[in-house]
Structures are given as structure tokens and as C-alpha cells.
Amino acid sequence: MTDDPCGMSLMEVADAIRARRLSSLEVTRACLARIERLDGHLKCFIALEAEAALGEAAARDAELARGKLRGALHGVPLAHKDMFYRPGAVSTGGSEIRRNWRAERHATVLQRLEAAGAVNLGRLNMSEFAAGPTGHNKFYGACRNPWNPRHMTGGSSSGSGAAVAARLVYGALGSDTGGSIRMPAAANGVVGLKPTYGRVSRFGAMPRAWSLDHVGPLARTALDCALLSGIIAGADPQDPTASAAPVPDYLASLAAGIKGWRVGVPHEEGYAGVAPEVRASLAASLEALRSLGARLVPVRLPDLSLAYQVADTIIKCEAATIHRRWLGERPQDYSDHVRSRIEAGLFIPATRYIEALSLRATLLAEFLTQVMAEIDVLHLPALPLPVPTLAESDVEGTGEAVLTLVAQLSRFTRPFNLLGLPALSVPCGFSASGLPLGFQLIGKPFAEAALFTLAHSYQQATDFHRQSPRL
Amino acid sequence: MSVRPEFILESAKELQEIRVAPARARELALEVDRLNSAVRAASAKLDFDAEPSAFPALLAAHAR
Numbered sequence: 265m266t267d268d269p270c271g272m273s274l275m276e277v278a279d280a281i282r283a284r285r286l287s288s289l290e291v292t293r294a295c296l297a298r299i300e301r302l303d304g305h306l307k308c309f310i311a312l313e314a315e316a317a318l319g320e321a322a323a324r325d326a327e328l329a330r331g332k333l334r335g336a337l338h339g340v341p342l343a344h345k346d347m348f349y350r351p352g353a354v355s356t357g358g359s360e361i362r363r364n365w366r367a368e369r370h371a372t373v374l375q376r377l378e379a380a381g382a383v384n385l386g387r388l389n390m391s392e393f394a395a396g397p398t399g400h401n402k403f404y405g406a407c408r409n410p411w412n413p414r415h416m417t418g419g420s421s422s423g424s425g426a427a428v429a430a431r432l433v434y435g436a437l438g439s440d441t442g443g444s445i446r447m448p449a450a451a452n453g454v455v456g457l458k459p460t461y462g463r464v465s466r467f468g469a470m471p472r473a474w475s476l477d478h479v480g481p482l483a484r485t486a487l488d489c490a491l492l493s494g495i496i497a498g499a500d501p502q503d504p505t506a507s508a509a510p511v512p513d514y515l516a517s518l519a520a521g522i523k524g525w526r527v528g529v530p531h532e533e534g535y536a537g538v539a540p541e542v543r544a545s546l547a548a549s550l551e552a553l554r555s556l557g558a559r560l561v562p563v564r565l566p567d568l569s570l571a572y573q574v575a576d577t578i579i580k581c582e583a584a585t586i587h588r589r590w591l592g593e594r595p596q597d598y599s600d601h602v603r604s605r606i607e608a609g610l611f612i613p614a615t616r617y618i619e620a621l622s623l624r625a626t627l628l629a630e631f632l633t634q635v636m637a638e639i640d641v642l643h644l645p646a647l648p649l650p651v652p653t654l655a656e657s658d659v660e661g662t663g664e665a666v667l668t669l670v671a672q673l674s675r676f677t678r679p680f681n682l683l684g685l686p687a688l689s690v691p692c693g694f695s696a697s698g699l700p701l702g703f704q705l706i707g708k709p710f711a712e713a714a715l716f717t718l719a720h721s722y723q724q725a726t727d728f729h730r731q732s733p734r735l
Numbered sequence: 736m737s738v739r740p741e742f743i744l745e746s747a748k749e750l751q752e753i754r755v756a757p758a759r760a761r762e763l764a765l766e767v768d769r770l771n772s773a774v775r776a777a778s779a780k781l782d783f784d785a786e787p788s789a790f791p792a793l794l795a796a797h798a799r
Binding site: 460461462505507509570573576577588591595604607608611613616618620621624625626627632684708709 | 738742743746747750751752753754755759762763766767769770771773774775777778780781785786787789790791792793794795797798
């Protein structure tokens, strides 16, 4: 364990505060100093709320001195994608249109983190209206990858991925409609969970596309992610799509190991278009899992492009519904790229949209039967390519080659938003250019615990998650 | 391509009351045609009783 509070994991710093080896104020000041030093360049934050954070930290310390422990996050500084609402507080959604908009609702996930004692450092950068897989943002500046600032962070939870990787915060919430948690997790070398659809309440989270939106955590380790997930998951009377299924104790099963677990591995054709160095890191991660006792089971994937297109149809139709009024009244206040990602939904027939929604059950049933029936988890790429540079992936006013590259990024993530299955992005190496690489684990419905257990076992045997960018 | 740029331009004006440039209408026609065709073809998998609420029901049935 490091002496620098910023070098600790969420679990380590929470333990240190609870045991009063560190105060919340010391930890919060250390984070703020690091943010002050680094974030002018990285642009992880849209708004830093230092004074309020110091006040919260002092209050948590005073509570602890009186013997009051709020919960597992008592005094731990976090920050979240700027799309989770707090009453009276600005929530930009990464947009110009909402630059000064103040929310009335209080996001359920924020309420749960606050109840567990978390300290809020501010609001994190994101792609405009959570629409964009690269982390570019015309209005608040492109978030920069802490491993190499010339490279993209991935999006749309760009600030969440980069801030956790840069050790500015211990964990962050993101949202994922087509890969927006898992892609920045992979690109920045952190762990990110897209939970099962309905596992985490969406109440008070800005919508991108209601049917495919998932809220989840990004953190440095699978253990930290499991801790945060256990706090935010569960039924919510304010969100009728939130499941009433009981939330297991994700931490309890972590040490069980994976001996005898069946890990599904796609046949060769499932890797078409995956870059060689990504393949090599995936192969190495599978070898590590095998050495931990897992059994690798070949599986034949269906054509994921159909699920991708069905998901694309739903996203565009729902986003067009959400944005129609502003598209008409304030088209100039959208970036060209984001407007172009929405507009097609205005012209797709309602019957196609409802067919797309109806296809989810059919495609999920097929996937569970054909792919998941004989395995415990499926192992896939998170990103099929090494992390591109900001210039290579800048979609604003550029040509077909960039659009093709950007469309590739979510090839292995978006289908699982349609299917609603839990998916975890786990760091597993570095590219030749020094950028993180990751694998993705897919689980059966509500089997987040299995993903955490496998990832935790992997992280006990490897050290990619302990490496941090030189900043 | 079965979706014409003219359809996009007319729908934008008459149904959605937004402005779309002719060049953009050509791009949108291609995109709408691609998505419309993909979902229409896949909808052959749907039986008469298929409905969107089957999805959360199936997820819940597989909860473990």
C-alpha cells in the first residue's frame, strides 16, 4: 500500500478513514491538490466544487469523531459524469444547451452514495448529451487520456474514466447506452461495469435513450467496482424499470475463486477485425484465467451486427424524441456530430421502433440459449482497436475514415445494451504505444457477482490495475 | 436505396417542423434506409404475440 492517499484504491482509503489513520479532510485535500496540478491539462472536470467538498469532508470527520459511520464510503471523495441530477445544482450533460440548467430531481444513485458517506468533488466531463464514443467535447474541451494526452479517453463517460485513471478520484459514476462506461474504462485502464438493465435506477440521470441507458461505476479495481455497485443497485420506486430482484453481497463472493468456471471464448470469426495487439493481450488474459483454474469453452457468436443495428435504431428513435424540440429551435447549439447521431430517428417509422423493441426479447433468448447456456461468463474484447489519438478520432467535420473508425469502437459493447446483459471492462495490458488494453466479460442476467469474482481473481494474479500513468 | 432524400425533406418539413439541408437529407436517407431495412428484415423473427415488455420479463425470469 502507498503512503500517498491518491495512490490508494477506494477500498484502501475507505478503510484508512474508517480506522482514522487518515481523515477525510486529508484525503480530500490530497485529491484537490492533484486535480489542481493536473486537470488544467487533462480536462476531466467540468466543475470542481472544492469548497463544498472540503465542507463535506470536515462534516464526515466530525461525524466519525462522534462515532457515527454513515456507510462503506464514509469520507471517500468521488465525482461523477455531469448528468446525475442534484436539486438546485447545475447539470450540463456536457451540452451547451444545459450549460446553466439546474435540476429539480435528486438522482437515486447520488442519494445512495451520499447516504453511504461519499464526498462529492465536482462534476466530470463527458461527451455532449452522452452521445459520442471518443470523449471529444466541443463546449468543454476534449478530455485527455492520462496515459498519453494525445490520445482519446473514450466516451461518453470520458471524465469518469480519465479521472479514476489519473488518481484524481477513487471512483466515478458513468452511464452506458452503447459502451459509454466500458470504452472509457478500457481506454484508461480502469474497471467499469454496465450492469444488467434494471439493476441500477436511472431516476435523475439525464436520458440518452431510456431503453438502453445503464448507470454504473468506474473504479481502479474489481473490488472497488463491486463495492460501489452494491451501494447503488436495487429497486427504486421512482424508476419503474428498476428491478426488485434482491442485490447480492458482491464482496462476499469475491474470494471464492474461479476454479472450474467455464469461460466462453469466441471462435476465430468472432475476432474478425480485432487488432493483433488487442488479440495478443486477450490471449494472455485467457491464459491467466486458465492458470487460475477456469476452463476455456469455445462458443460460436451470432452476428452481433444485427443487435448493433437494432440498438442503433432504438437509440436514434428515443434520442430524437428527447431532443426534437431543441433540434428544431436550437440546432446551432448542438455540435454537428451529436446532431447527426440523433436526426435519423426523426424519420424512422414508429412501427420499426416498436419492432426493434420487440426484437430484444427474441435476440436475448437466442443469445442465452446459443451462447450462454453452457458457460458461466463470456470473454470478449472491450475495444477492438488500440486507443486512437484525439486527432484520429475527431468526428467533428471530418471524413468517412474517421466515422468508420469511430463506429468500430462500440462494436463489442453496444449489442449488450440491447440484450441488457451485465458487462464488465477489465484492464489487461498495454499497446505498443503505451495505452491500456482491456477485455470485456459478459454475464447472465443479474449475474454481476460472477463478473466481479472472475475479474477480482484475475487482478489477484496480475498487476495491470496497479499501474498508473506517470503524471 | 428505397428511402429517398425527398422523403426526408418532406417529412422534416411536414411532420417534424425542422430544417434539413438537401445534402444532409441524402445522408439521412441512406442511414434511415439501412436501419429500416435491418429491423424490417429481422422482424420476421417476431411472432404475432411479440411485444416490448417480453424483454424485462425475460431478464427477470433469468435472474439468479
